[in-house]
Amino acid sequence: MKEKASLLPRIHNPQDIKNLSFGELELLAEEIRAEIVSTVSKTGGHLASNLGVVELSIALHRVFSSPEDKIVWDVGHQCYAHKLLTGRYEAFSGLRKRGGISGFPKRAESVHDVFDTGHASTSISAALGLLAAERLRGGRGNAVAVIGDGALTGGLAYEALSHAGQLGLPLVVVLNDNKMSISPNVGGLSKYLSRLSMKAKYQLFRRTFDSTVKKIPYIGGTLFDWVVRLKRAVKAVFYTDNFFVDLGFEYAGPIDGHNIQYLTDVFEDVRKLGRPVVIHVITRKGKGYHRAEQDPGLWHGVGAFSPSEGLPDVPSPQSEAKDGENRPLFTEAFSKALLNLGKNDERLVTVTAAMEKGTGLSAFREAFPGRFFDVGIAEAHGVCFAAGLAVQGMRPVTAFYSSFIQRAVDQVIHDVCLQNLPVIFALDRSGFVPEDGETHQGLYDIALFRAAPGMSILAPAGEKELASMLAWALRQEGPVMIRYPKCRCPPEIPAFSEELKPGRGVFVRRARGAGVLIAFTGGLYREVIDAAERLEREGIETDLYNLRFIKPLDEDYLAFLFDSHEVTLIAEEGIREGGFGEYAAALARDRNCRGKIKFLAVEEVLDTLGTRQELLAANGLDGPSLAKTVSAAV
Numbered sequence: 001m002k003e004k005a006s007l008l009p010r011i012h013n014p015q016d017i018k019n020l021s022f023g024e025l026e027l028l029a030e031e032i033r034a035e036i037v038s039t040v041s042k043t044g045g046h047l048a049s050n051l052g053v054v055e056l057s058i059a060l061h062r063v064f065s066s067p068e069d070k071i072v073w074d075v076g077h078q079c080y081a082h083k084l085l086t087g088r089y090e091a092f093s094g095l096r097k098r099g100g101i102s103g104f105p106k107r108a109e110s111v112h113d114v115f116d117t118g119h120a121s122t123s124i125s126a127a128l129g130l131l132a133a134e135r136l137r138g139g140r141g142n143a144v145a146v147i148g149d150g151a152l153t154g155g156l157a158y159e160a161l162s163h164a165g166q167l168g169l170p171l172v173v174v175l176n177d178n179k180m181s182i183s184p185n186v187g188g189l190s191k192y193l194s195r196l197s198m199k200a201k202y203q204l205f206r207r208t209f210d211s212t213v214k215k216i217p218y219i220g221g222t223l224f225d226w227v228v229r230l231k232r233a234v235k236a237v238f239y240t241d242n243f244f245v246d247l248g249f250e251y252a253g254p255i256d257g258h259n260i261q262y263l264t265d266v267f268e269d270v271r272k273l274g275r276p277v278v279i280h281v282i283t284r285k286g287k288g289y290h291r292a293e294q295d296p297g298l299w300h301g302v303g304a305f306s307p308s309e310g311l312p313d314v315p316s317p318q319s320e321a322k323d324g325e326n327r328p329l330f331t332e333a334f335s336k337a338l339l340n341l342g343k344n345d346e347r348l349v350t351v352t353a354a355m356e357k358g359t360g361l362s363a364f365r366e367a368f369p370g371r372f373f374d375v376g377i378a379e380a381h382g383v384c385f386a387a388g389l390a391v392q393g394m395r396p397v398t399a400f401y402s403s404f405i406q407r408a409v410d411q412v413i414h415d416v417c418l419q420n421l422p423v424i425f426a427l428d429r430s431g432f433v434p435e436d437g438e439t440h441q442g443l444y445d446i447a448l449f450r451a452a453p454g455m456s457i458l459a460p461a462g463e464k465e466l467a468s469m470l471a472w473a474l475r476q477e478g479p480v481m482i483r484y485p486k487c488r489c490p491p492e493i494p495a496f497s498e499e500l501k502p503g504r505g506v507f508v509r510r511a512r513g514a515g516v517l518i519a520f521t522g523g524l525y526r527e528v529i530d531a532a533e534r535l536e537r538e539g540i541e542t543d544l545y546n547l548r549f550i551k552p553l554d555e556d557y558l559a560f561l562f563d564s565h566e567v568t569l570i571a572e573e574g575i576r577e578g579g580f581g582e583y584a585a586a587l588a589r590d591r592n593c594r595g596k597i598k599f600l601a602v603e604e605v606l607d608t609l610g611t612r613q614e615l616l617a618a619n620g621l622d623g624p625s626l627a628k629t630v631s632a633a634v
């Protein structure tokens, strides 16, 4: 509530909090929380994660001097308090909106956002690189990586920890442990952190104690040696060296992540340490907003809501409304189809990388808990693990968001495709992804995986088509990828139920004597129908061809289609370079097709804040733009 805040509007950069009293900092924390709840209730966003790091963000900015000291936020979904402390209070109402500020750190947005993030587990590597460069350039600035216990399940974090331990630079890793990824955190690591949390603040105690004892005149040195020996003995009894210490870090923790004064003291200490350090901070996800505290998983990422009443009731996704608005999401269609197939095929197992709910796997897990694997935020491992399952005769269905499978390109090619293993990749959020910006766009999958040997890539336009593609995929002996968008399925039409023929698409609209063909990737069904209706009003008849298969392709048939229309427009919800359109244009050239080929795809993944509809329009892929392109070509 902007008008009620007294301190927050006066914070224009982090220097402004340096002289506040701790009482004022507590008040500031309250105001930041109120602002986050109020804004996210209108814009949607990552509520619970942000509420959990308010005090941590204040303490970091109190002690470290951004931007000279570099703070890297892992995933970056928890950067709202950081944004409010670094001059973006006025802009905050435009959070995640078209033309507004991003929900993630963006270098282009502020000097205080030192590294763009969005995908998990990058912060330690990035902060280490920033720090190594700082030292090479003769600078004394610090680098801090803030990483959640969820993000710490990603392998990249361990590669970075290992390297950082070896370099010995004074990297500060703040481990924000709230026991949650999006859902409760999984795996041996989360158990390990819990065990670690039971132990006392040993490492930090040692530092403070050592420096105090050494300063005692005359006997300090001797006493220090004794204490070291004593501590070794005590340690042998009560404390074992922990994993981070073994890698070459100092370890401080666990620390109450909501106590600003204590956090500040600890950060002051470690700033002077001159060695790599892990500070293990315990926070409560959703802190300060009771609904989010009670169900942090549900409140991890939300749409608009009422602060007093909570989230709106979701209309029953299965009820059939005429406008299609109550049709199931593609995620729900996948979930239902998978559950049905799972009942009759014991080989069917599922793999997710910390996205059980987001990818629609909950129903499958409930029905077949033994055939469900959540590997943590570890897509690369998840794919290689699925390859192992497939070698043993299982039929793994891995479910990822399109943008996150980028993490596992090598595993897809090296471990699955080169061995021609029957792993199924269900890629949710392929195409434009609303509100989260460029890091979350699902626009690269076609270009990345068209080259993967033996991979079939399919794109359904509707619910039944998705179900039959999944059933088809299960019958194959090699890898299959099925990509679908983040939106509701359109109302069913008979064409969606037509039998799948490998390499072939299906007409969803045929006009007598049409000179124009629009061939499209499944998610664009609504847009091409809209375009065809507009063109019809202009007197231009259009055939609409749902490609279904992006790979493999019946090239003869495709060339025949190009030949039999004067103009073919290929509408592709994916990046243009290396995409389907480029391939189709080359095919038309090779075959000397007589028709004109135009292809529309995404030129550059840059302008990416907004709703799906806004993003389609901005990239020339909504109905009106497609119609305009066809008109111009005709």
Ligand SMILES: Cc1ncc(C[n+]2csc(CCOP(=O)(O)OP(=O)(O)O)c2C)c(N)n1
Pocket (backbone or CB within 6 Å): 049, 052, 075, 077, 078, 118, 119, 120, 147, 148, 149, 150, 151, 152, 176, 178, 180, 181, 182, 285, 353, 354, 355, 377, 379, 404, 407
């Ligand atoms: C590579 C990758 N996979 C999946 C995600 C989706 N994702 C966003 S936040 C999140 C959980 C992060 O948990 P944690 O690091 O503990 O942060 P918290 O939200 O609990 O503060 C996941 C899985 C992602 N951002 N990047």
